[in-house]
Amino acid sequence: MKIHSIPPDFAAWRRQARTLLRDGVPPGEVGWSSDPGQGELFGRDSGATIPSSQPVPASSLAVPKAFLDLAECVACHRDQSRWGLLYSLLWRLTRGGEKPLLRLTTDDEVIRANRFAKEVGRDLHKMRAFVRFREVSGESANGREQFVAWFEPVHHIVRRNAPFFRKRFTNMNWSILTPDECAHWDGERLRFTPGLSRSSAPEDDALEELWLTYYRNIFNPARLKLKAMQAEMPVKYWKNLPEAPVIRELTTRASHRREIMIANPGLSPRPAPPNPYLRNLHARNEVSPLPALDPAELESASLADLREQAACCRACPLWDRATQTVFGEGSPDASLMIIGEQPGDREDLEGRPFVGPAGQLLDRALAEAGIDRDAVYLTNAVKHFKWKAPSPTASGHPARGPRRLHDKANRHEQETCRPWLVAEIAKVRPRVIVTLGATAASSVIRASFSVTAERGEVAGAIRIPFDGRVFATVHPSYLLRMRDQKQKTRAFDDFVADLKAAQMATVS
Numbered sequence: 001m002k003i004h005s006i007p008p009d010f011a012a013w014r015r016q017a018r019t020l021l022r023d024g025v026p027p028g029e030v031g032w033s034s035d036p037g038q039g040e041l042f043g044r045d046s047g048a049t050i051p052s053s054q055p056v057p058a059s060s061l062a063v064p065k066a067f068l069d070l071a072e073c074v075a076c077h078r079d080q081s082r083w084g085l086l087y088s089l090l091w092r093l094t095r096g097g098e099k100p101l102l103r104l105t106t107d108d109e110v111i112r113a114n115r116f117a118k119e120v121g122r123d124l125h126k127m128r129a130f131v132r133f134r135e136v137s138g139e140s141a142n143g144r145e146q147f148v149a150w151f152e153p154v155h156h157i158v159r160r161n162a163p164f165f166r167k168r169f170t171n172m173n174w175s176i177l178t179p180d181e182c183a184h185w186d187g188e189r190l191r192f193t194p195g196l197s198r199s200s201a202p203e204d205d206a207l208e209e210l211w212l213t214y215y216r217n218i219f220n221p222a223r224l225k226l227k228a229m230q231a232e233m234p235v236k237y238w239k240n241l242p243e244a245p246v247i248r249e250l251t252t253r254a255s256h257r258r259e260i261m262i263a264n265p266g267l268s269p270r271p272a273p274p275n276p277y278l279r280n281l282h283a284r285n286e287v288s289p290l291p292a293l294d295p296a297e298l299e300s301a302s303l304a305d306l307r308e309q310a311a312c313c314r315a316c317p318l319w320d321r322a323t324q325t326v327f328g329e330g331s332p333d334a335s336l337m338i339i340g341e342q343p344g345d346r347e348d349l350e351g352r353p354f355v356g357p358a359g360q361l362l363d364r365a366l367a368e369a370g371i372d373r374d375a376v377y378l379t380n381a382v383k384h385f386k387w388k389a390p391s392p393t394a395s396g397h398p399a400r401g402p403r404r405l406h407d408k409a410n411r412h413e414q415e416t417c418r419p420w421l422v423a424e425i426a427k428v429r430p431r432v433i434v435t436l437g438a439t440a441a442s443s444v445i446r447a448s449f450s451v452t453a454e455r456g457e458v459a460g461a462i463r464i465p466f467d468g469r470v471f472a473t474v475h476p477s478y479l480l481r482m483r484d485q486k487q488k489t490r491a492f493d494d495f496v497a498d499l500k501a502a503q504m505a506t507v508s
């Protein structure tokens with residue numbers, strides 16, 4: 001007999017699944033479908049036909065936490081087959097005795113569930129990145145200004161994302177309206193109401209003008225790359241962004257402004273925004289509430305997901321003057337991870353670590369040490385290029401040479417970036433880490449570490465959760481700066497010897 005059920009949300013699905021499990025109903029005998037009369041019932045009252053009046057104690061349904069985490073995420077997917085998929089996995093986990101099921105990366109259902117979770121994860125991040133609040137005239141009952149945003153998520157993610165917005169914009173009243181469901185925060189309580197039509201979103205309020213002005217002012221043409229912008233912000237989201245009308249205007253003016261900025265490297269047109277919402281963002285140096293790393297999502301994220309999230313990182317001010325985030329690259333199964341300081345000018349433009357002069361020297365040293373660069377995972381302690389303009393010469397003429405000079409990231413910037421590095425290490429799980437120079441050593445080993453005095457394999461505890469071996473050596477740019485040729489050759493040989501020792505440690 002087929003039983004039809006309509007789970008309105010994860011909690012209801014869980015209740016129904018328990019009942020079905022208890023009654024021994026196999027997945028093949030359950031059809032999960034939506035009631036066409038009510039559309040999808042996510043977040044609303046259920047039309048379930050399975051009686052759920054006999055609660056089953058939670059203890060009788062023991063499943064790994066990893067399954068619950070995955071299932072909660074998959075439940076947000078818009079694909080109708082998600083409930084059946086989850087029930088089948090649950091059945092196999094509890095009735096079929098397939099305990100390590102989730103680790104079976106070739107299992108079709110596990111693959112599909114992970115794909116759903118990934119798609120939901122991507123949508124969560126897009127929402128965090130592209131929701132823009134607009135002020136609604138009039139104060140709310142508690143005297144706080146009221147902000148509204150309209151967003152059209154791909155999946156049912158409003159409830160899952162609402163706590164993020166509550167935390168981020170806790171000091172203002174806001175509503176996020178979507179066609180599925182709306183979330184509201186009044187300083188005390190998160191509430192959810194049914195979805196709305198597009199016309200309910202405020203179009204022409206004061207904040208919109210303000211936002212456009214602000215956006216014009218902070219717009220940095222040196223960072224303008226239409227392709228990257230479209231990849232990062234798919235065109236379908238553009239229509240909901242208040243800044244969309246100015247994008248074309250700004251793009252046509254960009255090349256002119258770029259010239260002006262190159263001629264005036266210190267140019268900083270950013271005004272203090274007069275509005276609490278914008279002040280909020282400005283204080284954090286954010287143009288938009290973009291995601292910092294969420295530890296809860298780290299578990300299910302792949303390296304590619306991390307790279308995608310890091311591309312949006314605004315957690316410290318460095319993103320503002322950099323062209324892009326330079327995330328690590330190389331083999332995701334590398335047994336050797338090499339960590340540098342921060343991208344340089346070339347890396348910033350190309351979006352890859354170690355492709356400039358220091359990278360070329362590193363390549364030579366790796367080759368000499370018999371290490372294949374493609375087999376290594378290369379990354380940096382800080383993922384954005386920090387630079388300063390050269391000071392004018394004594395005669396008052398502009399300085400010759402590179403226009404953007406490397407500027408060391410400060411402690412705050414290093415610390416803010418560390419979670420990305422910790423995440424890369426957790427994902428790649430190398431056997432050996434090599435730190436190049438002081439910044440990498442202070443991020444991985446300890447702030448007071450002296451490369452000169454303590455170079456070589458590091459004994460004792462380090463700051464990062466890592467159970468492999470750690471080697472510290474000099475940064476290739478230190479070698480590049482050496483003038484004395486003999487000294488330089490000796491230093492290069494020592495550097496190669498350090499890399500060799502680290503490589504040996506990956507197999508011993």
Ligand code: URA
Nearest residue numbers: 340341342343353354
């Ligand atoms: N120096 C670094 O530390 N990292 C790079 O990616 C390039 C230069």
